[in-house]
Amino acid sequence: MTPFSVTQGDSPVILAQPHGGTFVPDEIKARLNETGRGLADTDWHITRLYDGLLPGATVVAANFHRYVIDANRDPEGCSLYPGQNTTTLCPTTDFDGKPIYKPGEEPDAEEIEARRIAWHKPYHKALAEEVARVHDKHGVAIVYDCHSIRSDIPFLFEGTLPVFNIGTNLGATCDPRVEAAVADACASAPDTDMVINGRFKGGWTTRHYGCRPRNIHAIQMELAQRAYMEESPDWAYRPDRADQVRPVLAKALQALEELALSGQLTGHKS
Secondary structure (H helix, E strand, O other): OOOEEEEOOOOOEEEEEOOOOOEOOHHHHOOEOHHHHOOOOOOOOHHHHHOOOOOOOEEEEEOEOOOOOOOOOOOOOOOOOOOOOOOOOOOOEOOOOOEOEOOOOOOOHHHHHHHHHHHHHHHHHHHHHHHHHHHHHHOOEEEEEEEEEOOOOOOOOOOOOOOEEEEOOOOOOOOHHHHHHHHHHHHOOOOOOEEEOOOOOOOHHHHHHOEHHHOEEEEEEEEEHHHOEOOOOOOOEOHHHHHHHHHHHHHHHHHHHHHHHOOOOOOOOO
């Protein structure tokens, strides 16, 4: 299994999908307990959900599961949310705080580094190359990091998560107009709720790639999974729900593309 897949496009928008993969090597799978083998913390159906919403968008997707190594965590192992419960670069618990490995089978530092080199590094090399290619073409690149998560996870956050969770690390990772374009699209959705820089302020991808001085903008969308699927095994995709949220996501992506191509971010039209 290759660590990633890339679909190149001509748009200034890049869809990063670090958590949709479900591949776990056999030697790791054999060490996972029943909880771990359930892969509950997957961004289920994320590629299907975004498929076709912005023709021409580049897609960079990780094929491996986050239990192998988390492609949206700092490779140095630094916490994204100090003082709050979260999972690590190489998780040993799930989002509910439950162990995912059989006793004594957790990876040590040497193995974590080997996994980083084998999986995390190639994914981000591919993403960085696409960011550079798109930026060279348009003078601007917008990395839209696609995520989803169960609506209720007491170990990570109180209450029920809003449907649309926009993260820009308190505005540090993108031009305010990028954040506003996505927020305006989400605010137009009927009977849904939204938050900007709430519990999820953007993971390592958003914080690493977003560089306003270089005209590379990054924004994370953490979507509550109730908006498009069942939140329990077998994690079924619900077209009736997805068909309600996909137009909103399409509106957000189209707004980003129009903004990038308008020249407002660069001072000239692409």
